[in-house]
Amino acid sequence: MINTFSEKVKKLTTNLNLKKTLLLVLKAAKGWLIFSVVMILAETILFLGSIYALKILVDKISHINFSDKNSDRDVIKYVVIAAVLAIGYAIAKAISAYITEIQATRVAHYIDEKIHLTAISLELSYFESPDYYDVLSRAKEAGSDRPNLVITTMLEIAKNILNLAAVGSLIFTINWVLLPLLVVFVLPTLFVRIYFANKQNLWRIKHTPLERKSAYLSNLLTSDVSAKEIRAFGLGDYLNNLYKKIRVEVFQQNLKLSYKRTLSEIVTTSMASMGFFACIGYIAVGTVRGTTSVGDIVLFLVIFPQSFTLIQNISSGISILYHNNIFINSIFELFDLKTEETALNSSKAMVESQDLDLELRNVSFTYPHSNKPTLTNIDLKIPAGKIIAIVGLNGAGKSTLIKLLCKLYKPNLGEITLGEVNINELDDADYRNQVSPVFQDFSKYNVSAEDNIRFGNISKPYSEEDIVDASKKSGAHSFVEEFPNQYKTMMGRLFEDGHEVSIGQWQKLAIARALFSSARILIFDEATSALDAVAEKELYDSFRKRISNRSAVIISHRHSAIKHADYIYVLSGGTILQHGTDEELLNMEGDYAKLFKTPNPSI
Structure with missing residues (x-):
């Protein structure tokens, strides 16, 4: 029975985590919280003072000497004192409510920002887990106003206890x-x-x-x-x-x-x-x-x-x-x-040289909460300034490979190096600035056309010339310049004056986003799947010129997109089965020749 009671007490104290809540509110609005406490104390003192003044007034009236000419003056004096204290109490209460509102707003903004910063800092694996979304849903349901409400409730309880102590002392005199x-x-x-x-x-x-x-x-x-x-x-x-x-x-x-x-x-x-x-x-x-x-x-x-x-x-x-x-x-x-930190993670400076190879050595990867590896013993090299293609059927592991190259996940075995430096030793943000992907499920941002492109490198100084240049290289300029406000035009239909465009045009904006970046390595994951055959041919026929001297990784099911690559890897079942040039692979027996020698409408 004693153990059961102690367990219940422990559960109560765990749920009633006041210290953590108080620290949170102090971080968000320390000055306003202190001001709020002062005003609540003032409000309580004035309330008790007004009650005490009324008590004295009653005592004076009950013991009044009607023959004394100054008795009226004494009564009026205490009426005025009681009235002043009552007015002061009303003013203090109003100010206290105003301060509480400001404090609540500050705390709410702080919590909203902290939720967003927490989400930004978490690894991609969290966003592929139902457990994370359950936690996020409960956090949002809790609301950003509750922490401040807890503190104000504590203060209200304290105020009521003080009032009860004052009023209760009178009851004690009776019984x-x-x-x-x-x-x-x-x-x-x-x-x-x-x-x-x-x-x-x-x-x-x-x-x-x-x-x-x-x-x-x-x-x-x-x-x-x-x-x-x-x-x-x-x-x-x-x-x-x-x-x-x-x-x-x-x-x-x-x-x-x-x-x-x-x-x-x-x-x-x-x-x-x-x-x-x-x-x-x-x-x-x-x-x-x-x-x-x-x-x-x-x-x-x-x-x-x-x-x-x-x-x-x-x-x-x-x-x-x-x-x-x-x-x-x-x-x-x-x-x-928390985002898991590896022992290797440090702050090595990014090498400035442009001639850096990105290489995967014996890389294997298994998703969290899965027992089956998605990639096994992958050896792949992306030489500086070269175009590499990766080919494979659906489920071969291509998208997972892209996530590893973008350092959205880390290999379970093996290593990925940039210029012979393990990328785990590089700062995540510094490394990701070197890799610019166009994902198959790219985002459609309901912002201006120029912002859709600038998002490729938001820290880069604004340059209309660079934005237009990236847009021309991707093929987006031809439709953007037709808008009434051109690059200032809002994209999508979510907001007023927005312009919706075709999925192929959205994809051109996503390609422009990657080309606008200063990354050394571009990754195109089915980046032309929504483009028509003419637009795709124009892009890849002059692809080398469009990407300048940067490296590129192209993932595609279309032979027209990969045939100009310097080297091609064939991925199947999470392993690399073949690699070579387009001509070499077409002359080999295997998946590549089966895909592209045999007429297939899906290729």
């Missing part, structure tokens, strides 16, 4: 048992709320995947990404019914928990009310019997309900504090996610 009895009557409600706060949190964690699934279905039904297919295949009603089924299931289970909590609170609050009136009855009977004075009963009837309200407010504040802290733990769960 010292009454106030402790009130606390005992209110405690069951507090315990019930904490119990169900824990239950609610467990329910929330358990149902996070369902909540995310319903959010995904809602996004499918309302976004432009899937709008065409939903209408073309008549999927609207089906997806909407799936959404409603999940929402009904979540709603019913949540309602069941709320029903149990409500019943429990009805019982405990009824007990508290019964206790409250039992105390009143006790004093009333004492008055009838002559053990309690009429003055005591008058004072009791004024003060006692206020004490009961303060105790309820304190109890409610503690339960709100606990409930919000449970949610805040989800925010800290996200912030505590």
